[in-house]
Amino acid sequence: MKKLLFSIMLVAIVGVATAQNYSDKAIREAKRAERQQVYEAKLLQALKSQNFTFTANSMQANIGGFMNVPFAHNYFEVYPNFVDVNLPYLTAFAVVATPYIYNFTANQYTYTLYDNGEYWVVSVKIDSAINNQSPSITQSGTYNIHFQIYKKTGVTTLTITPSMSAAMTYQGFVTLN
The missing domain is CATH 2.40.128.410 (Lipocalin)
Incomplete structure (x- = not known):
């Protein structure tokens, strides 16, 4: 019973860690895309002006x-x-x-x-x-x-x-x- 409970907890922890990694990755990608847009907008503004x-x-x-x-x-x-x-x-x-x-x-x-x-x-x-x-x-x-x-x-x-x-x-x- 302890082994089963331990296995279920381990699977749950791995699942949460994987989901957290995915959300961290998604956040990083979103921030990277936002920084790129800001950079391109500043560069375009410099060229236009x-x-x-x-x-x-x-x-x-x-x-x-x-x-x-x-x-x-x-x-x-x-x-x-x-x-x-x-x-x-x-x-x-x-x-x-x-x-x-x-x-x-x-x-x-x-x-x-x-x-x-x-x-x-x-x-x-x-x-x-x-x-x-x-x-x-x-x-x-x-x-x-x-x-x-x-x-x-x-x-x-x-x-x-x-x-x-x-x-x-x-x-x-x-x-x-």
């Missing part, structure tokens, strides 16, 4: 170059009234790649945001910019900028295609200003 900063973790010249790690202080900031850029880039003549820095501010730009399923895509077009190293110099030419932001993680691919040189691709992330 044109108030975000892209920071690069790696870069690659689209001339078949190697993946490089850019210096620590690099950014592409988008604000409602201007764009501020400080990113390294490479140009190649023959087989020699020469490093330079995009360091400019643009007060006028065209901004487009659209949803592409798993990604948000932001296109920015700059027709002229002020060189931050020599403010009296206006950099002529067009810059076509393309951000592809993965909704779930915020991992971002940025491609800058200037009218005067080869395109550069950067991998990084976007944060709210």
